[in-house]
Amino acid sequence: MFWLKRERKKFDTAVKRSSKVPEGFWKKCPACTQIIFSEEIQRNLMVCPKCNYHFRISAQERSDLILDEGSFKELYSDIKTGDPLEFKDVKRYKDRIKKLENDKKKSAVIVGEGKINGRRVMLAFFEFSFLGGSMGSVVGEKIANIIEDAIEENTGVVIFSSSGGARMQEGIFSLMQMAKTSAALSKLKQRGLPFISVLTDPTTGGVTASFAMLGDIIIAEPKALICFAGPRVIEQTIRQTLPEGFQRAEYLLEHGMIDMIVHRSEMKSTISNLLSMLAK
Amino acid sequence: MTTYYLEFEQPIAELERKIAELKQASTLKNVNITTEVDKIETKIKKMQMDIYTKLSPMQRVQLSRHVSRPYTLDYIKNMFSDFYELCGDRKFKNDPAIVGGLAKLNNDTVVVIGNQKGRSTSEKLLRNFGMAHPEGYRKAYRLYELAERFRKPIITFIDTPGAYPGIASEERGIAASIAENLQRMMELKVPVIAVVIGEGGSGGALALGVSNKVLMLEYSTYSVISPEACSSILFKDSSKTDDVARALKVTARDMLDFGIVDDIIAEPEGGAHKDHLEAAALLKRSLIKHLDDLNKLSVTELLDNRYEKFRKIGSFK
Known part of the structure; x- marks a missing residue:
């Protein structure tokens, strides 16, 4: 009787547990579609242990991985989104921003200064979870600001991009951020200061077609989607089938668009070494 | 060139056909129809005024894409003399979706570069509907540098749905x-002066x-994304273009109003497509004025002016 009861109970709990599994306990890898224990992925720097897919990570996680502990000082966090078009689709743009800010999400990019193995640099980390890391006026302004700071302070610039492109809710203002960020980089270039551009999954549209492709050295994470027009746009408008691996980091390397693909575990040491080798 | 009319131009088209018919009839029967024609022409003018003052943003988008609208090569033909087209990016190929070359504006040599659309089906295909590949932009790059080496001002004409989204x-x-x-x-x-012509x-x-000056023709448009694409992304429905364009x-x-452009250039009544020569003359006058202003600036002033212009947007x- 006892063991029978226990058996049944075990079965019951098993069913119950499945409904009580905390969200994110298991993760499905978007690349190899394997279901993997979340903790295992976390231990592995948010990289799929089966196929090496690099999961999208937050600006915070990114800065923790790259910078010397406690060295990051965020700058320009007080620049807040405007609504020049008073844009409204199914929702008001203002309300979208308000909701994100209430959820403690601040901006599509976090910028500041920090140290990589003791070397001071100006940095930007994109936050894909904030409207797809899209570039509006705030993003453009923050990036231009840190580039100008780098010129002032005589440091290099490192930007980790992850973006859906220009933010259409800001219309023409978002388009013009492409010119603004590229312009600032032109000044950095003239001063002979290095810009390392790191493209992470996904880097697309107006971000790719401006500062992201202007790195002195361009690094990508494995399998990251990097493109101007997204694969769906191309398929829909042109009705062409896309080749295997199209617009992935490996494809870009093969076609001469980027310098190297670097695993997340090697990213800090790679950037550190490159900056030191480029130093005058 | 067969005349093409947009939907909102149809009432005008109707009257213009009437005039054509009258003229034909009068030559056959040798009757004087001047008063009749005059009457209809006044009517057209009034109607045109009515329609064009009330254009919706999406109608303006359609107008900016009007197939009879003058394209870059039309302006080049009607505004400049001694145009020599310069081809190729020296790396891969010549992209016909962007044209450029040396030309004379009055008596001064300039480098002119612009997106080029096609009017007939075969030319549309040749020009890839004005959507350039990388080699088009690399040709432009080469011509920018050529202009800089020889200290010639640059004039660009913008008229494209966007860069080509393809493999x-x-x-x-x-x-x-x-x-x-x-x-x-x-x-x-x-x-550098850029003109959005379409x-x-x-x-x-x-x-x-x-550029140092961005000019726009009265019925041209400038956008980060087409109303059609924006509508299908935000509403999952490409038919909300009227709302999205607005x-x-x-x-x-x-x-x-946003301070993105410096000047609007008026178009002939009813739009640039109604009178290519007049449209070119109006643009030419404005270009000469703006170029005169810029020629007074030193190199440092030109560079600072351009940087500040975009830095503050x-x-x-």
Whole structure:
């Protein structure tokens, strides 16, 4: 009787547990579609242990991985989104921003200064979870600001991009951020200061077609989607089938668009070494 | 050239057909119809005024894409003398979706570069509907540098739905080719004027648009994304273009209010497509004035002016 009861109970709990599994306990890898224990992925720097897919990570996680502990000082966090078009689709743009800010999400990019193995640099980390890391006026302004700071302070610039492109809710203002960020980089270039551009999954549209492709050295994470027009746009408008691996980091390397693909575990040491080798 | 009418131009088309019929009848029967024609022409003028003052943003988008609208090569033909087209990017091929070359504006040599659309089906295909591949932007890049070496001002004409979204384009680095143009244009030690003559579509337009002066023709538009694409992304429905075009704020007037452009150039009554020569004359007059202003600036002033112009664009709190 006892063991029978226990058996049944075990079965019951098993069913119950499945409904009580905390969200994110298991993760499905978007690349190899394997279901993997979340903790295992976390231990592995948010990289799929089966196929090496690099999961999208937050600006915070990114800065923790790259910078010397406690060295990051965020700058320009007080620049807040405007609504020049008073844009409204199914929702008001203002309300979208308000909701994100209430959820403690601040901006599509976090910028500041920090140290990589003791070397001071100006940095930007994109936050894909904030409207797809899209570039509006705030993003453009923050990036231009840190580039100008780098010129002032005589440091290099490192930007980790992850973006859906220009933010259409800001219309023409978002388009013009492409010119603004590229312009600032032109000044950095003239001063002979290095810009390392790191493209992470996904880097697309107006971000790719401006500062992201202007790195002195361009690094990508494995399998990251990097493109101007997204694969769906191309398929829909042109009705062409896309080749295997199209617009992935490996494809870009093969076609001469980027310098190297670097695993997340090697990213800090790679950037550190490159900056030191480029130093005058 | 057969005349093409947009939907909202149909009432005008009706009257214009009537005039044509009357003229034909009068030559056959030898009757005087001047008063009749005059009457209809006044009616057309009034109707045109009514329609054009009430144009919706989406109707303006359609107008900016009007197939009879003058394209870059039309303006070149009607505004400049001694045009020599310069071809190729010296790397891969010649992209007919962007044209450029040396030309004379009055008596001064300038380098002119612009997006080029086609009017007939075969020319549309040749010009890829005005959507350039990387080699088009690399040709522009080469011509920017040529202009700088020989200290010639640059005039660009913007008229494209956007850079070409296709496999070949991505494969050869469309993103990098645009980015490099944005940066190089900012560094040019000569005056640069950009004119949006039709459709100013996204990054593919901006790659010809980093300049000391940005001018827009009255019925041209400038946008980060087409109303159709924006509508299908935001509403999952491409038919809400009227609302989206209004929300995106794409007209020349909007751009002037936002401080994105410096000047709007008036078009002939009913739009540039009604009178290519007049449209070119109006543009030419404005270009000469703006170029005169820029020629007074030193190289440092030109560079600072261009940098500041774009550096200050943004809306935040």
